[in-house]
Amino acid sequence: xxxxxxxxxxxxxxxxxxxxxxxxxxxxxxxxxxxxxxxxxxxxxxxxxxxxxxxxxxxxxxxxxxxxxxxxxxxxxxxxxxxxxxxxxxxxxxxxxxxxxxxxxxxxxxxxxxxxxxxxxxxxxxxxxxxxxxxxxxxxxxxxxxxxxxxxxxxxxxxxxxxxxxxxxxxxxxxxxxxxxxxxxxxxxxxxxxxxxxxxxxxxxxxxxxxxxxxxxxxxxxxxxxxxxxxxxxxxxxxxxxxxxxxxxxxxxxxxxxxxxxxxxxxxxxxxxxxxxxxxxxxxxxxxxxxxxxxxxxxxxxxxxxxxxxxxxxxxxxxxxxxxxxxxxxxxxxxxxxxxxxxxxxxxxxxxxxxxxxxxxxxxxxxxxxxxxxxxxxxxxxxxxxxxxxxxxxxxxxxxxxxxxxxxxxxxxxxxxxx
Numbered sequence: 169x170x171x172x173x174x175x176x177x178x179x180x181x182x183x184x185x186x187x188x189x190x191x192x193x194x195x196x197x198x199x200x201x202x203x204x205x206x207x208x209x210x211x212x213x214x215x216x217x218x219x220x221x222x223x224x225x226x227x228x229x230x231x232x233x234x235x236x237x238x239x240x241x242x243x244x245x246x247x248x249x250x251x252x253x254x255x256x257x258x259x260x261x262x263x264x265x266x267x268x269x270x271x272x273x274x275x276x277x278x279x280x281x282x283x284x285x286x287x288x289x290x291x292x293x294x295x296x297x298x299x300x301x302x303x304x305x306x307x308x309x310x311x312x313x314x315x316x317x318x319x320x321x322x323x324x325x326x327x328x329x330x331x332x333x334x335x336x337x338x339x340x341x342x343x344x345x346x347x348x349x350x351x352x353x354x355x356x357x358x359x360x361x362x363x364x365x366x367x368x369x370x371x372x373x374x375x376x377x378x379x380x381x382x383x384x385x386x387x388x389x390x391x392x393x394x395x396x397x398x399x400x401x402x403x404x405x406x407x408x409x410x411x412x413x414x415x416x417x418x419x420x421x422x423x424x425x426x427x428x429x430x431x432x433x434x435x436x437x438x439x440x441x442x443x444x445x446x447x448x449x450x451x452x453x454x455x456x457x458x459x460x461x462x463x464x465x466x467x468x469x470x471x472x473x474x475x476x477x478x479x480x481x482x483x484x485x486x487x488x489x490x491x492x493x494x495x496x497x498x499x500x501x502x503x504x505x506x507x508x509x510x511x512x513x514x515x516x517x518x519x520x521x522x523x524x525x526x527x528x529x530x531x532x533x534x535x536x537x538x539x540x541x542x543x544x545x546x547x548x549x550x551x552x553x554x555x556x557x558x559x560x561x562x563x564x565x566x567x568x569x570x571x572x573x574x575x576x577x578x579x580x581x582x583x584x585x586x587x
Contacts, residue, residue: 171202171206172298172302172303172304172342172345173302174203174295174302175299175301175302175493175494175497175587176192176203176293176295176496176497177203177206177207179293179496179497180192180203180270180293181207183291183293184207184240184266184267184270185267186266187266187267187289187290187291188256188259188260188265188267188268188269188289188290189256189260189268189269189270189271189289189290189291190269190271190290190291190292190293191246191272191273191290191291191293192270192271192293192295193272193273193274193276193292193293193294193295193429194274194294194295194296194429194456195274195296195297195429195430195456195457196274196359196362196363196367197297197341197342197343197355197359198295198296198297198340198341198456198457199295199297199298199342200244200272200273200274200295201244201272202342203295204242204244204270204271204272207240207242207270208240208241208242208270209238209239209240209241210237210238210239210240210241210242211241211242211243211244212237212241212243212244213244213245214243214244214246214248214249214252215244215245215248223249227249227251231252231254231255232255232258232259234249234252234255235255235259235269239265239267239268239269240267240268240269241268241269242270242271242272243270243271243272244272245272245273245274246271246272246273247273247274247275247276247277250277252271253271253290256271256289256290257290260289260290269290271290274367274428274429275367275370275371275427275428275429276427294496296340296456296457296489296492296493297339297340297341297456297457297489298340298341298342298345299340299489299490299493299494299586300327300335300340300486300490300582300583300585301494301585301586301587302493303335303340303345305326305327305335306325306327306490306582306583306585306586307323307324307325307326307583307584308584308585308586309321309322309323309324309570309584310323310570310580310581310585311585311586311587312491312494312495312498312585312586313497313498313587315525315560315562315578315580316498316517316523316559316560320572321570321571321572321578321580322570322571323569323571323580323581323584324568324581324584325567325568325569325570325581325582325583325584326583327581327582327583329473329566330469330473331583332483332486332531332566332582332583333469333470333472333473333479334469335486336459336469336472336482336483336485336486337353337356337459337463337467337468337469337472338353338355338356339355339356339359339457339460339463340457340459340489341355341356341457343355344356350468353468353469355459356457356459356460356462357463359459359460359463360385360460360463360464363385363430364378364382364385365378367428368381368421368424368425368428371424371427371428372424372427376421376424377411379411380405380411380413380417380421381421382464383405383413384401384405384413384418384421384422384425385425385460385464386408386464386465387400387401387404387405387408388401388453388455388461388464389455389460389461389462389464390404390465391404391453392453392455392458392461392481392482392484393452393453393454393481393484394452394453395448395450395451395452395506396452396453398415398418398419398422401413401418402415402418429456430455430456430460431453431454431455431456432453432455432492433452433453433454434451434452434453434454434488434502434503434504434515435449435451435503435504436449436450436451436503436505436506437503437504437505437516437518438503439505439516439518439524439550439551439555440550440551440554440555441549441550441551442548443507443549445507445508445509445511446507446508447505447506447507447508448506448507452504454488454489455485456489457489458482458483458485458486461482461485462482465478476532479531480530480531483529483531483566484529486582487515487529487564487582488502488515490582490585491515491517491527491564493587494585494586494587495517495519495587497587498519498520498587499519499520500517500518500519500520501517501518502515502516502517503515503516503518504516505526505546511545511546511549513526513527513528513542513543513546514527514528515527515528515529515564519559522556523556523559524555524558524559525559525561525562526543526546526547526558526560526561526562527561527562527563527564528540528542528543528562528563528564529563529564529565530564530565530566531565532565532566532567533565533567536563536565536567536579539563540561540563540573540575540577540579543561543562543563543577544575544577547561560578561576561577561578562577562578562579562580563577563578563579563580564580564582564585565579565580565581565582566581566582566583567579567581568581568583569581570584570585
């Protein structure tokens, strides 16, 4: 099967020129192994059951034997044998060679499993499921880099409302991209099933109640992209499902989902404001892919079409996934703004060189003008003497056309955007 290029490919290539090793982290099924193998010349699959006895013996006798092989050498699911981390760090220290090793991992190892941090020897990159540009469904006519630099744009999306519902429910899972028919929607459901019944146990060997974990996931899906509190999740589980959940159990489950790269927090912005209103600082929670929410809620594309409110929330989740992927190429970070008066801006992008821009996310064309006015109001609240003028203001939409308005605000269809 032809390798579909990923946006982090260039980052991996660059890091391999300056670091001894690169760790590709991310959730299961997002394509880490395929991408790692694309950059490697030899590999060890630690999850291979036929090799377990052999790997156990090497681990207990001479871990450096793992390192023997053509370089770059890849170690898939390295967290299953954490000792490889220290072996790689020691080898890189001794040889000083660059681009020797690639590790992939779908879970963060437990504290204390490695002796050293790897700082200066092993660099980390985070991989997510495919963006619409990576899955070749965005035309890529509009570059986020051009927007940050204030360039004119134009683009026409090929994605209808029905297409957007379809790609949301299917998700950015590489294994689903080329599957024809409605069966492609099962991939996300199988991911959730594997997550609940297998992955949450494998991460640290602790048994967790599958029904309670499913209820927590349902609550997160019902509150996707909001500043949902732990108390809200507890009450949601208590009022809508069969079993209560205690605060310590909930915290354990949320931490586990973070270790498995399933949920991500988006923090409140740290820009300086003239506004007298206090900023709400509770992070927003998003799934790493919007299809996780629709799979948990058992929603098909037609269900989204018939429930535009939910469609709007999961569309925002799709946009946040793609924005994180595209912004990550430039060292950018995504945050949000919401104050005590509930004035809100969906996303604030800040690049590594200090440029920033504000983004409103709207599914339909009917909300573009309202979103544009909201962005202008937000700009007035920012203390530009400390933060500088915004590099851009953008309304990110599910509509057909991308263009720059006369007032300078970008209207961008997610179906035309790339990094």
